[in-house]
Amino acid sequence: MEKKIVMSGMRPTGSSHIGHWEGALKSWVELQKKHQCYYSIVDWHALTTEYHDSKNIKGNIKELLLDWLSVGIDPEKSIVYLQSSIKEITELFMIFSMITPLGWLERVPTFKEQKIQLNDRDLNTFGFLGYPLLQTIDIIIVRGNIVPVGEDQVFHLELAREIVRKFNNFYGEYFDEPMEFLTPIPKLPGIDGRKMSKSYNNTICISDKAETIEKKIKPMITDTRRKRRTDPGVPEDCPVFALHQSFSSKEEIREISYACRKASIGCIDCKKVLIKNMNDFLDPFRERREKYEKLSVMDILEKGNKKARETAKRTLEEVRELVKI
Ligand code: SF4
Structure with a gap:
């Protein structure tokens, strides 16, 4: 592929x-090769739904950056940047x-869907309606x-292509129509057996320490048929087994x-295998995180901002020429 x-x-x-990791970052690490x-750390996008309680957005930027760097996003290869630092995005x-x-x-x-799901806030806003366009601009x-x-x-992505086509029809073939690279939909359950999601507070984080992993996995519910150690179970009905699928070897599974x-x-021994495998898997992330924590990661972000801004400026200048504005 070119x-x-x-x-x-x-x-x-x-x-x-x-x-x-499963649904996005793993593919990101591969693609950068x-x-x-x-x-992009898309903080304006966070604001579209969190505008009523935006105090944590800034603090989360560094954490997200560390998450990315720890899994192997390489700032020498990839341009990692903060959306709101590229003002050209707003003009485009x-x-x-x-x-x-x-x-x-x-x-x-x-x-x-989101208006129904997030019914504790008013999403009848211009920003929320326009966020797919903001994604297109990104x-x-x-x-x-x-x-x-x-x-x-x-x-x-289909919408992004339609919008690009419309622009190209008006002002000349300038933008490529972006194509999707399909990433797997993660099927990982959370520690309560429901879908893993920040909003359910049931996640296993990339940055979790070994003791935290143990604390989260040990009390996990298992197949309810296994009330006693001697009761046989159906692993397909057990969220611990579902996690084994991602972290244990085929033979162990x-x-x-x-x-x-x-x-x-017994379920305790079964969980011990999972805890070990998960920690073995996360160890290289932890090592990299430790290394980056000693550096000034916000400088890494600033370098990325500069590069992204240069590209964005160029695009915007050419667009202004085309639109004659
Ligand atoms: S032995 Fe493992 S897979 Fe089976 S119910 Fe217990 S935790 Fe789940």
């Missing part, structure tokens, strides 16, 4: 969990807001043509599956 420009982002709304990647957003039909934004499925301002997204975000059905392994 070298492409990859763009993606995450909101600084709290510590990243292992679902973020072959392509020029732009990874404004220009594009002139040509983006309201109906296109209103039909975005997440617009209605991508095209750095001339991104590959966007790693989960299946659930494909609609946003096979052995546990057999032993659980025969009641020849």
Whole structure:
């Protein structure tokens, strides 16, 4: 594959969990080996839904940056930057807001879904309606043509392509239509067995220490059939087993599956295997994090901001020429 420009982002709304690793960061680390990647901490996006309680957004920026660096996002290869430090994004957003039909934004499925889910706040705002356009601008301002997204975000990419097409029709073929790079939808359960999510407070974080992992896994519910050690279980009905799928070897998974059905392994021992494997997996992240914690990571971000800003400036100047403004 020829070298492409990859763009993606995450909101600084709290510590990243292992679902973020599975669903996004793992692909980001791979993509930076072959392509020029732009990874943005999208704090304006956080504001679209957290505007009523924005005090934590700033503090979360450094944490998110450390999460990324710890999993192996390499600032020498990838451009890591803060969305709100690139003011050119707002100008391009404004220009594009002139040509983006309201109906296109209103039909975005997440617009209605999120309004129902987050019903403790008023999301009838201009910013919330416009956030898929802001996402489009994030991508095209750095001339991104590959966007790693989960299946659930494909609609946003289709919308981005429609908006780009509209611009190109008016002002000349300038922007590439960005294409999705499908990332796996993580199937990891949280420690309470529900979907792993920050809002359920059931996450296993990338930055968790070994003792925290132990504290979280030990009390996890297992297959309810295993009331006693001698009761056989069905591993497919156990969230601990679901986590084994991501952190244990094929052989261990096979052995546990057999032993659980025969009641020849207890849940405590089964969890011990998981805790060890998870910690072995997270150890290199912890080492890298420790290294970066000793450095001034905000300087790394500032360097990335500078590079992203240069690209954004260039794009905006060329757009102004095309729009004749
Ligand atoms: S042995 Fe393991 S897989 Fe089986 S129920 Fe217990 S924790 Fe779950």
